Amino acid sequence: MRKIFIQEPDSEIWEKWIRDCQEETKKLIEIIAEGKKPIISNLYKRKEIKQIYFASKDAPFYGRCAYCETPIADTQSIDIEHFRPKAGIKDENGNVVNLKDSQGFETNIPHHGYYWLAYDWRNLLPSCEKCNRPKSTIFPVIGNYAQSVGEEVNERPLLINPISNLDEDNPENHLAVDSQGVMYSLNGSARGEMCLKIFKLNERDQLAQERRTQQRSTQLLIIELQNAFKDLGNPKNSEKQAYKTLINCCQKLTDIFEGKHSYTMASVCVLRENGFSIEWFQKKCEIFQNLLSKLDG
Structure with missing residues (x-):
C-alpha cells in the first residue's frame, strides 16, 4: 500500500461522468428520505472512466490494486471498490452494523451503507479480487458510524484510504516492509494492523x-548510484558518462517514490533506510543535468 497522489482529470468525459454521478447521488438521497431502499447502478464504474482512470497503466494507479499494489492483468479483472461500502456495513468481525436512533441507542435496522458516496470518485479505488473479496462491506471504525451526508468527516476509520490527502492517512505512517518482504504495522499502529488483517497483506506468499x-x-540501483559517484572522481573514467549514469539512477529512484513501480512501499522502505528522499534525488538530478549540459556545451 502506498500513498497515491490524485489529480482530478480534466476532460469532457470525466466532467460528464461527475455530473451524472451528482445527479444519481441526489436521487439516492431523496429515495432514502422517502424511506425506500436505494438501488445503486453501475454508473460508478462506467466503462470509459474505468479504462482511462482506474485501469490505465499511467498515473495515478498505474494499473495496480490500490491496496496490495499487485499489477492487474486486464481491465476486466479490476474491481472498482468502495472504500466506504455503498450498501450495508459489517464490522471487523463480520457482524452487521445497525443504525442508531436519535438517542444513540442501537436499533434493529441495518445500516444503509454510505449510499451518498456510492458515486463519489474520492471513495472509489481499483482493487484486485484478493483484496476486494475479503473486505466486501467490512469497514471498522473507532466510535460511531456516519449515518447521513457529511457525517463521515467525523469518523475514525481503521482502514486507510491511500488517496486521502490527510497526513494521518498516509500509509507510510502506519505500515512498513521488512527485509524479507513482510509488511508490518509501524509502531503498533491499529490502522496498520487492521489493513494487514482485512486485506490479508501477509497471507499471500507471492506478495512477500x-x-x-x-x-x-x-x-542494485543504489549500488549503481554509488559506483557512478566513484566513477565521477576517477580521472580514468568518462565524466560525461558518469553524469549520465547518475541522472539515470536518480530518475529511476525518483520514479519509485512516485509509485511508478510495483510494491512501492517495499522499495521506499529500503531507500529511507539508506537516508534517501525523493527531494534528494530530484535535486541531484537537476544538478547533474546542469553539469552535463556544460560539458556538452
Missing part, C-alpha cells in the same frame, strides 16, 4: 516474494 524482488532491484 514480489516485495523482496523489488527491494533487491532497488538495492
Whole structure:
C-alpha cells in the first residue's frame, strides 16, 4: 500500500461522468428520505472512466490494486471498490452494523451503507479480487458510524484510504516492509494492523516474494548510484558518462517514490533506510543535468 497522489482529470468525459454521478447521488438521497431502499447502478464504474482512470497503466494507479499494489492483468479483472461500502456495513468481525436512533441507542435496522458516496470518485479505488473479496462491506471504525451526508468527516476509520490527502492517512505512517518482504504495522499502529488483517497483506506468499524482488532491484540501483559517484572522481573514467549514469539512477529512484513501480512501499522502505528522499534525488538530478549540459556545451 502506498500513498497515491490524485489529480482530478480534466476532460469532457470525466466532467460528464461527475455530473451524472451528482445527479444519481441526489436521487439516492431523496429515495432514502422517502424511506425506500436505494438501488445503486453501475454508473460508478462506467466503462470509459474505468479504462482511462482506474485501469490505465499511467498515473495515478498505474494499473495496480490500490491496496496490495499487485499489477492487474486486464481491465476486466479490476474491481472498482468502495472504500466506504455503498450498501450495508459489517464490522471487523463480520457482524452487521445497525443504525442508531436519535438517542444513540442501537436499533434493529441495518445500516444503509454510505449510499451518498456510492458515486463519489474520492471513495472509489481499483482493487484486485484478493483484496476486494475479503473486505466486501467490512469497514471498522473507532466510535460511531456516519449515518447521513457529511457525517463521515467525523469518523475514525481503521482502514486507510491511500488517496486521502490527510497526513494521518498516509500509509507510510502506519505500515512498513521488512527485509524479507513482510509488511508490518509501524509502531503498533491499529490502522496498520487492521489493513494487514482485512486485506490479508501477509497471507499471500507471492506478495512477500514480489516485495523482496523489488527491494533487491532497488538495492542494485543504489549500488549503481554509488559506483557512478566513484566513477565521477576517477580521472580514468568518462565524466560525461558518469553524469549520465547518475541522472539515470536518480530518475529511476525518483520514479519509485512516485509509485511508478510495483510494491512501492517495499522499495521506499529500503531507500529511507539508506537516508534517501525523493527531494534528494530530484535535486541531484537537476544538478547533474546542469553539469552535463556544460560539458556538452
